[in-house]
Amino acid sequence: MTQTRLLLADDDEMLAALLKFRLEKEGFLVDWVADGRQMKESLNQALPEIIVSDIMMPYFSGIEMVDYVRNTLGANIPIIIISTAGNETNVLSAFELGADDFIAKPVNPTELIIRVxxxxxxSLV
Known part of the structure; x- marks a missing residue:
């Protein structure tokens, strides 16, 4: 059985390390990127099965990423957005562009795994 590739995009290194550790412990193959430029490069190299992305990142935001994946790449990969709760406008924009789910920070790793x-x-149906 092959591992599910997950792209984790977050510039908060401590949170990303925690989420990466927990996701890998659950059997996911996690590619972590710390900014939007790395995220775009990763997406252009190989598409993951699912994306978990912060909204606020340097160079290329999570909202721009949703737009890029849906409209430029034409991919229907499940996308979970994570962001601070007080960022409602950005969250709504992400949903309008095609994000599948949202989790407010601080992210509970167990909840993230369940949602993933x-x-x-x-997405298999």
Whole structure:
């Protein structure tokens, strides 16, 4: 059985390290990028099965990434956006562009894993 590739994009290194550790412990192959430039490079090299991205990142925001994945790449990869709760306008924009889910920071790793698995199951249908 092949591992599910997950792209994790967040410039908060401590949070990213925690989420990467927990996701890998659950059997995911996690590619972590710390900014929008790295995210775009990663997406152009190989598409993951699912994306978890912060909204506010240097060079290329999570909102721009959703637009890029949906409209430029034409991919229907499940996308989970993570952001501070007080960022409602950005969250709504991400949903309008095609994000599949949103989790407010601080992110509970167990909740993230449950939501990732749920989105992956529904994308297989």
């Amino acid at each position: 698995r749920k989105l992956l199951r529904s």
